[in-house]
Structure formats: structure tokens, C-alpha cells
Amino acid sequence: xxxxxxxxxxxxxxxxxxxxxxxxxxxxxxxxxxxxxxxxxxxxxxxxxxxxxxxxxxxxxxxxxxxxxxxxxxxxxxxxxxxxxxxxxxxxxxxxxxxxxxxxxxxxxxxxxxxxxxxxxxxxxxxxxxxxxxxxxxxxxxxxxxxxxxxxxxxxxxxxxxxxxxxxxxxxxxxxxxxxxxxxxxxxxxxxxxxxxxxxxxxxxxxxxxxxxxxxxxxxxxxxxxxxxxxxxxxxxxxxxxxxxxxxxxxxxxxxxxxxxxxxxxxxxxxxxxxxxxxxxxxxxxxxxxxxxxxxxxxxxxxxxxxxxxxxxxxxxxxxxxxxxxxxxxxxxxxxxxxxxxxxxxxxxxxxxxxxxxxxxxxx
Amino acid sequence: xxxxxxxxxxxxxxxxxxxxxxxxxxxxxxxxxxxxxxxxxxxxxxxxxxxxxxxxxxxxxxxxxxxxxxxxxxxxxxxxxxxxxxxxxxxxxxxxxxxxxxxxxxxxxxxxxxxxxxxxxxxxxxxxxxxxxxxxxxxxxxxxxxxxxxxxxxxxxxxxxxxxxxxxxxxxxxxxxxxxxxxxxxxxxxxxxxxxxxxxxxxxxxxxxxxxxxxxxxxxxxxxxxxxxxxxxxxxxxxxxxxxxxxxxxxxxxxxxxxxxxxxxxxxxxxxxxxxxxxxxxxxxxxxxxxxxxxxxxxxxxxxxxxxxxxxxxxxxxxxxxxxxxxxxxxxxxxxxxxxxxxxxxxxxxxxxxxxxxxxxxxxxxxxxxxxxxxxxxxxxxxxxxxxxxxxxxxxxxxxxxxxxxxxxx
Numbered sequence: 001x002x003x004x005x006x007x008x009x010x011x012x013x014x015x016x017x018x019x020x021x022x023x024x025x026x027x028x029x030x031x032x033x034x035x036x037x038x039x040x041x042x043x044x045x046x047x048x049x050x051x052x053x054x055x056x057x058x059x060x061x062x063x064x065x066x067x068x069x070x071x072x073x074x075x076x077x078x079x080x081x082x083x084x085x086x087x088x089x090x091x092x093x094x095x096x097x098x099x100x101x102x103x104x105x106x107x108x109x110x111x112x113x114x115x116x117x118x119x120x121x122x123x124x125x126x127x128x129x130x131x132x133x134x135x136x137x138x139x140x141x142x143x144x145x146x147x148x149x150x151x152x153x154x155x156x157x158x159x160x161x162x163x164x165x166x167x168x169x170x171x172x173x174x175x176x177x178x179x180x181x182x183x184x185x186x187x188x189x190x191x192x193x194x195x196x197x198x199x200x201x202x203x204x205x206x207x208x209x210x211x212x213x214x215x216x217x218x219x220x221x222x223x224x225x226x227x228x229x230x231x232x233x234x235x236x237x238x239x240x241x242x243x244x245x246x247x248x249x250x251x252x253x254x255x256x257x258x259x260x261x262x263x264x265x266x267x268x269x270x271x272x273x274x275x276x277x278x279x280x281x282x283x284x285x286x287x288x289x290x291x292x293x294x295x296x297x298x299x300x301x302x303x304x305x306x307x308x309x310x311x312x313x314x315x316x317x318x319x320x321x322x323x324x325x326x327x328x329x330x331x332x333x334x335x336x337x338x339x340x341x342x343x344x345x346x347x348x349x350x351x352x353x354x355x356x357x358x359x360x361x362x363x364x
Numbered sequence: 365x366x367x368x369x370x371x372x373x374x375x376x377x378x379x380x381x382x383x384x385x386x387x388x389x390x391x392x393x394x395x396x397x398x399x400x401x402x403x404x405x406x407x408x409x410x411x412x413x414x415x416x417x418x419x420x421x422x423x424x425x426x427x428x429x430x431x432x433x434x435x436x437x438x439x440x441x442x443x444x445x446x447x448x449x450x451x452x453x454x455x456x457x458x459x460x461x462x463x464x465x466x467x468x469x470x471x472x473x474x475x476x477x478x479x480x481x482x483x484x485x486x487x488x489x490x491x492x493x494x495x496x497x498x499x500x501x502x503x504x505x506x507x508x509x510x511x512x513x514x515x516x517x518x519x520x521x522x523x524x525x526x527x528x529x530x531x532x533x534x535x536x537x538x539x540x541x542x543x544x545x546x547x548x549x550x551x552x553x554x555x556x557x558x559x560x561x562x563x564x565x566x567x568x569x570x571x572x573x574x575x576x577x578x579x580x581x582x583x584x585x586x587x588x589x590x591x592x593x594x595x596x597x598x599x600x601x602x603x604x605x606x607x608x609x610x611x612x613x614x615x616x617x618x619x620x621x622x623x624x625x626x627x628x629x630x631x632x633x634x635x636x637x638x639x640x641x642x643x644x645x646x647x648x649x650x651x652x653x654x655x656x657x658x659x660x661x662x663x664x665x666x667x668x669x670x671x672x673x674x675x676x677x678x679x680x681x682x683x684x685x686x687x688x689x690x691x692x693x694x695x696x697x698x699x700x701x702x703x704x705x706x707x708x709x710x711x712x713x714x715x716x717x718x719x720x721x722x723x724x725x726x727x728x729x730x731x732x733x734x735x736x737x738x739x740x741x742x743x744x745x746x747x748x749x750x751x752x753x754x755x756x757x758x759x760x761x762x763x764x765x766x767x768x769x770x771x772x773x774x
Contacts, residue, residue, distance in 0.1 A: 001768060002590070008559070008560060010552050010553070010555055010556035010557075010559075011552070011555065014555075026580075029602075030579075031548070035552060042367025048694075049585075050580070052580035052581070052583040052584045052587070053579075053583075054580070055580070055581045055583040056579035056580045056583055057579070057580075075429075082614075091384040092513075097561070097723075098723075101724075107657055115667070115695055116695075116699055116721070118694055118696045118698065118699055119466065119696075119698040120694075120698055121682075121694070121695035123620070124675050124680070124682065125626070125679065125680035125681075126680050126682070127595060127599070127605065127618055127620040127680050128495075129599065129605055130619075130620055130680045130681060130682045131605070131682070132618070133607070133616075133617075133618035133683065133684045133685065134682045134683070134690075134693070134695070135684055135685070135690075136442075136686070136690045137533065137534060137535060137537075137683055137689055138535070138607070138618070139616075139684050139685060139686040139687065140533075140534025140535060140686075140687070141522070141531065141532075141534040142524070142531060142534070142535050143531075143702075144614065145606040146524060147596075147597065147606075147608075147616055148595050148597075148607050148616055148684050149522065149524060149531055149596065149597065149606075149607075150522070150596075151518065151521070151522045151525075151533055151581060152518065152520075152522045152578060152580075152592055152594075152595075152627070153518075153521055153538075153577065153578040153581055155577065157522070158577045158578075159541075159544075159577075159625075162541065162577070163544055163546050163578075163719060163720065165545050165548050165549065166390070166545070166547045166548030167720040169371050169548055169551040169552055169555065170369045170370060170390075170547070170548075170551045170720065170721065172372065172551075173369055173416055173551050173555050174367070174368065174369020174370065174371075174394075174395075174524060174555055174725075175369070176558060177372065177558075177621075178367045178369070178371075179367070180366065180367075180724075181721060182722045182725055182755040183367070183722075183724060183725045184720060184721060184722060184724040185721040186709045186719065186720065186721065187699070187719070187721070189511055189695065189696065190696070190701050190716070191716075191719045191723070192497060192700070193690055193696060193701065193716055193719075193720075194717075194719045195535065195540040195714030196387065196535060196690075197382065197535040197536055197539075198413075198414065198428045198685055198718070199534075199535065199687045200431070200687055200690070201430075201431035201629065201688075201713065201715070202414075202427060202428070202687070203373065203687035203688045203690075203691060203711040204403050204427070204691050204715070205700075205711075205713040206427075206675045207429040207688060208686040209687070209688060210534075210686065211614075212534060213534070214531065215529070215531060215532055221510070221533075221612055222510075222529065223510075223514065223531075224520065230514075230519075230529070231514075231532055232510060232511060232515060233509050234506075234507075234509075234510050234515050234536075236408070236409065236413075236510040238592065239506075246667075256744045259485075264653050269643065274682070286500075288537040290506060291504045291505050291506070294467070294506055295506060296506040296507055296508050296511050297506075297511065298504075298505075298507065298511035298512075298515045299509070299513040299514060299515065300514045300519050300520050300530045301514065301515055301516075301517055302517055302520040302585070302591050303517045303520070303521075303578065303581040303582050303584070303585040303591075303592065304585040304589065304590070304591050305517070306516070306517050306575065306582070307585045307586045308584055308586075310501060310574070311500045311501045311502040312392040312500075312575075313494070314500045314501065315499060315500045315569070315696075316499055317450055317575070318370050318571055318582070323583070323587065325587050325588075326587055327586070327587075328582075328583040328586050328587050329582055329583075329585075329586035330582050330583050330586075331572070331575050331576045331577055331579050331582060334545055334568070334572065334576050335545065335546075335549050335568035335569070335572070335573070336497070336499075336547075336548075336566070336567040336568075337549075337553070337565050337566040337567055338552060338553060338556060338564055338566065339437060342371050344628070348679050
């Protein structure tokens with residue numbers, strides 16, 4: 001494990017107000033609280049997070065039920081406000097970001113929405129799937145002729161929240177250095193549209209269509225059935241010789257397979273050979289071969305596999321969180337090298353008085 | 365003009381392929397000065413992965429490389445040569461951060477591990493983003509984005525549900541997730557350093573940041589021993605929900621009925637008024653039947669027409685934008701989500717503007733990706749103070765260069 005520098009939590013003393021209560025805002029502030037920020041979650045009118053989402057996203061956060069007037073005061077007492085309401089919802093509650101920023105120039109406001117604060121679709125209704133549809137990734141996932149396929153676990157929202165974390169901290173750093181925060185208008189659609197690997201720029205450059213390729217981009221880049229599940233290889237040209245050599249399979253020994261141009265002409269046939277090679281391998285064997293020969297190879301693992309992973313255990317990846325249903329193991333620090341704090345779950349609005357006291361100076 | 369938040373921050377960028385370069389693209393968009401370092405003998409593979417037919421300088425004309433490396437400067441240095449390493453350490457002394465996404469063992473083998481960097485700059489921030497981290501029994505595994513996705517549990521949660529097959533994301537999803545997290549890690553370490561004066565070595569295992577993206581699944585696994593259920597495009601909270609075929613080849617529209625009210629509006633719109641009184645549990649039980657009714661309606665119209673009609677009726681819906689349609693999308697056009705940056709060696713194309721839209725500081729991409737070695741003189745002479753005459757000697761020794769050695773031979 002890499003030793004953390006210093007003992008003080010990196011965001012100690014930083015006040016973060018989370019408004020909205022959805023998955024994007026809750027994820028954006030999840031790492032902030034672990035790294036020491038005082039994150040106050042203003043309870044939404046209706047809780048939308050499921051119990052597993054709460055176990056992962058809420059540990060360490062203080063939870064308040066605030067009046068509109070108090071909410072405005074809390075926003076002005078905060079360093080960072082993260083919200084995921086509909087465009088204009090904040091202003092409708094007397095919390096217009098521009099006005100807040102005018103009153104407190106150092107404040108950072110991060111607004112997380114499906115399509116952004118402006119534009120003809122800004123007010124469109126959306127779920128995770130609907131937001132995902134507009135970002136391009138959905139069109140690429142799954143296999144023709146079946147429909148485009150969503151990822152597991154609300155990736156449009158999680159991606160939006162992840163961007164919210166990093167972008168809000170960047171703006172906060174700017175506030176520390178330059179004295180002024182900013183209002184960040186983050187759109188789930190734009191977050192996805194800017195990361196379409198080669199397919200996005202290629203379409204813009206060449207107008208080339210990008211089909212849904214399922215699990216096999218080409219013969220040595222994909223996921224294959226193996227004896228005890230699924231495993232995969234992702235070999236670039238520089239790794240192709242090692243992959244073919246380590247296979248020990250006469251069907252993969254044709255020296256012409258080393259030529260990427262030739263491989264493309266026989267991709268289906270070669271893919272059949274590769275699939276056959278995987279079929280009688282166990283995941284563990286695939287991983288060992290990949291490590292030994294420095295070929296990118298993987299195995300499809302489930303969350304259930306991973307909560308028992310010795311490797312993740314040794315790296316101290318999981319936090320244990322006490323929930324009403326028992327102790328949950330959830331991902332803890334996202335990276336090593338800075339101090340991290342494991343928080344406890346708080347009850348709904350349980351910290352209202354304490355936060356009034358700490359942030360607003362009100363007598364409990 | 366208002367300053368960008370990371371103006372004044374310098375990043376020495378050793379990263380290649382996608383995860384690291386995506387992180388440094390974000391940092392560059394936020395105003396950091398990013399110096400991308402490549403060896404004339406070991407350049408960023410993405411430069412030459414998809415050469416343009418007939419291109420005389422394929423390493424400078426790749427849309428793939430140029431899309432993810434804009435707002436950066438290019439310095440070539442052969443780090444396997446002592447003189448190249450020495451120059452790199454001079455740059456480190458003037459940098460706030462070093463970022464690398466080599467395999468776990470490579471940085472030390474190059475002789476520029478964290479302790480060496482600290483000698484050059486005691487408060488340096490090093491972000492290492494090997495696939496499986498710098499420690500632990502799996503540190504020797506090699507991983508690109510799709511491998512990360514498999515090993516982090518993500519692929520296991522994605523599937524149609526009727527074939528038992530896990531699916532990879534259509535992009536190398538692990539890369540940008542690691543990149544966004546790495547950019548956040550850099551800023552977090554800068555915030556901490558401002559207070560403590562201490563640098564940091566961030567060990568960011570891409571597999572671990574990917575696993576965060578399905579965090580609730582680990583609560584389910586540990587509390588109830590649950591394995592992921594492949595739901596296709598459905599969601600137990602909303603029914604019906606799906607991706608439905610629309611008019612035209614491979615055209616689709618995503619639709620969700622978030623509550624009883626949206627279902628009533630959807631049912632009326634698709635001509636299924638007789639079913640509008642169904643509650644969530646009834647809709648879930650009859651999902652296949654409802655899907656057929658909805659698709660009979662969507663098949664008769666284009667995805668955008670279908671989505672706009674449903675949105676007007678008060679239903680969550682959107683066309684599934686493919687990689688061509690997304691560049692023509694009215695919402696993205698209205699928001700100025702694409703920019704065209706002039707490039708000296710190739711034509712322009714629609715590149716994504718910064719997704720981290722700073723309303724006041726206007727975070728927009730400013731400059732095309734650098735040509736190979738374009739800023740050698742600026743960095744080596746201007747920043748590090750070396751004499752112009754040294755450049756020729758460095759070039760002759762293959763330590764710097766303005767073209768990858770051997771790239772023309774493929």
C-alpha cells in the first residue's frame with residue numbers, strides 16, 4: 001500500500017452542500033466526504049436512492065431538513081454547492097447560482113443535469129436510460145441487430161457524478177488560488193459525447209458509421225466464453241506476437257497472423273480459433289498467462305467475486321459500513337496516497353440542529 | 365478575462381493511449397500547462413494506430429490522437445538515455461505534477477520512480493495510474509479499458525438478460541473513467557499541498573475507479589450475496605422502459621415511464637389508452653406486451669420525431685444518438701458543444717468542447733494537439749535554459765526528434 005502523505009484529510013474544513021438528492025450529486029460528493037469535506041446533504045422531498053445506493057453514497061454525510069431560508073444561508077456558508085435538480089430548480093428555490101456567486105464570489109456551484117442548463121432539450125424529462133441515449137455510448141453498446149444496451153448501474157448518472165467531483169474540485173482550487181469560484185454547468189450528454197474513444201472523432205472526421213460490435217471488436221480484442229465463465233484479451237499489434245506465442249495452439253501459429261493487415265482479412269476465422277482456445281481455459285489460467293507474457297488479458301468478475309478478492313483486500317479497497325441490514329462492504333478510497341476517512345450512515349435529517357449550529361451559528 | 369482554475373499549474377505528462385491523456389486533456393482545458401513527453405523511439409501509440417491513407421506525417425494527422433491531446437505541448441525525450449532522464453528531471457523540478465499510466469513496473473525501471481522525482485522537486489505530485497495499482501498480488505496484470513471493465517465487475521452487470529452473456533461497453537470505458545478520476549486526484553493533491561506543503565504519490569488503480577461506478581452492487585453482494593441480474597434496458601423502478609426500434613435502419617428511441625402519470629401519457633400517445641390504469645406492478649408483469657404496443661408506434665416514425673412527440677406529451681424519451689447523429693444534435697449544437705480547431709497538418713473536424721463548462725471562465729479548447737516535438741525548443745531552451753546549439757546534439761543522439769524513429773516503416 002502506498003503511504004499517504006501527511007495525516008490531515010485533504011478536504012478538512014471544506015464545506016460542501018449537496019442539494020437534489022439524486023444519484024449524480026450524491027456520487028459527486030461521495031469522495032469529497034471521504035477525503036474530509038464536511039458534506040451536508042439537504043434532504044430531498046422524496047428519497048430516490050435505494051438502500052444499497054445509500055449504503056455506498058451517504059456514509060459520513062450530515063443530513064439536514066432545511067427551510068428555504070436556511071437552505072440559502074447554508075449555500076452561502078458553503079465552499080461548494082453540488083446540485084442535480086432540473087434546470088432552473090435552484091433559482092426557483094431562491095438559490096440562483098449567479099446571484100449566490102455575486103453575493104459570495106469564492107463559491108463554487110456545480111449543477112448536474114441530463115442535458116445542461118440551456119438548449120432546446122434542457123427541460124426534457126429523463127431517466128438514466130434516456131440521458132444515456134443522447135450521449136453516444138448507448139448506441140455503441142450491445143450487438144446488432146439487437147437494441148443498443150445500457151450498462152449496469154445507472155452509468156449516465158454515475159459518469160455525471162464522477163465529472164461533478166473532479167470539475168467541482170478544479171473550480172474550488174481555482175477559487176483558492178485566484179479568489180473566485182465559478183458556476184459549472186455539467187450535462188450528462190456532454191460528459192459522454194466527449195469520450196467516444198476513436199468512434200466519435202472518426203465519425204466527425206470521416207462520417208464513418210460505428211456499429212455495435214458486441215463483445216468482439218476483432219479477433220484478439222474481445223470477451224470470450226471460457227470454461228468457468230467469460231474472459232478476454234485486448235492485444236494491440238505490439239502484443240499480438242506474445243499472445244499467439246503463449247497460446248501454444250497450432251491453429252494460432254500461422255506466422256501470417258502477425259501481420260495486422262492479414263489478420264483483418266481472416267478476422268472471423270481467426271476469431272473462431274481464438275474462441276476455441278479460450279473455451280477450455282479457466283479464468284485463473286487466462287490471468288496467469290496474461291501476466292506472465294505481458295499480454296492484456298482479463299476475466300469477467302462479479303461484485304460478489306470482488307468483495308472476496310484477496311488483491312482488493314490487500315490494497316484496502318473496501319470500507320465497511322454499518323447499515324440497518326448489517327455490515328456492507330462498499331468501495332472506499334478511489335485511489336491511494338491521500339488520507340481517507342470511513343464515515344458512518346446518518347439518519348434522515350438527523351444533523352439538522354448540529355449543522356444549524358456549526359454552519360449558521362444558530363443555537364441548537 | 366477571468367482566469368481558468370488551473371492557470372499556473374504545470375503537468376509533466378508521461379501518459380499514453382487514452383486513460384492518462386484523457387486526464388491531461390481535462391487538466392489542459394482547465395488551464396494547466398501540460399507538457400506531453402514522448403520518446404522518439406517510444407511514442408504515444410495512438411499517434412500511429414490509425415494512420416490516414418496517404419498521410420506523409422501520420423503521427424501528426426491522427427484525429428484519434430489529436431482529439432485527446434489538444435491544449436498540450438509536445439516534448440520529445442528518450443528516457444532510456446541518461447541525458448534524456450536528466451532533462452526530464454529538470455522539467456520535473458519546474459512542474460507541479462507528473463502523471464503516468466505505464467504498466468506498474470515501468471517507471472522504476474526507467475529510473476524515475478517517486479523518490480527520484482522527489483529529489484528533483486520535493487513537493488511534486490506523482491499520479492500513477494496502472495491498471496491494477498502499484499501494489500498487491502495483481503499489480504503485474506496488464507490492462508486496457510475493456511480488461512479493466514471485466515475485472516472491475518462492470519461487464520458482469522451488463523447484458524440482455526436472455527442469453528447469460530456479459531457485455532463490454534462499446535467504448536474502452538475503463539480509460540476515461542480512470543482519466544476523469546485522475547484529473548480529480550491531481551486537483552485534490554494540489555488542494556492538499558497548498559495547505560500542507562507536501563506533495564503526494566497517488567496510486568490510482570484503474571480497476572478500482574471503475575469498480576466505484578457500480579458501488580451499490582458491492583453493498584448488494586456483501587449484504588445479501590447477490591450477483592448481478594441482467595435487465596437489458598429495463599429498470600425495476602420504471603415500467604415500461606426500453607429501447608425501441610424506430611423508422612429507418614438501426615434507429616432507436618429510449619423511453620421510460622417514470623410514474624403513473626407518465627405511463628398514462630405514454631399509453632394515450634401510442635394508442636393504448638385501454639391500458640392506462642395499470643399500476644407499476646401490473647406494468648412490470650405485462651412488460652413484454654407493453655413493449656410490443658410501444659414498438660408498433662415507434663416503428664412508424666423516426667427516433668427524433670418519436671422522442672419529441674413523447675416529450676411534448678410529458679414522457680421521458682430520447683433518440684439514441686449514434687456517432688454521426690450526435691454531431692448533428694440540435695441540443696449540442698445550441699450549446700456550442702463542438703469546436704473546430706485549426707490544425708497545420710490536417711483538416712478540421714467537430715471536436716467536443718470541454719464538458720466541464722465553466723459558465724464564467726468559459727472553458728473552451730484553445731489549441732490543436734501538438735505536432736511531434738513541436739515544443740522542444742520552447743521547453744528545453746525557453747523553460748529549462750539550455751542553449752540552442754544543444755538541440756542539434758540531442759537530436760543527433762536520438763534523445764529528441766520531430767518524427768518518431770521507425771514510424772514510417774509501420
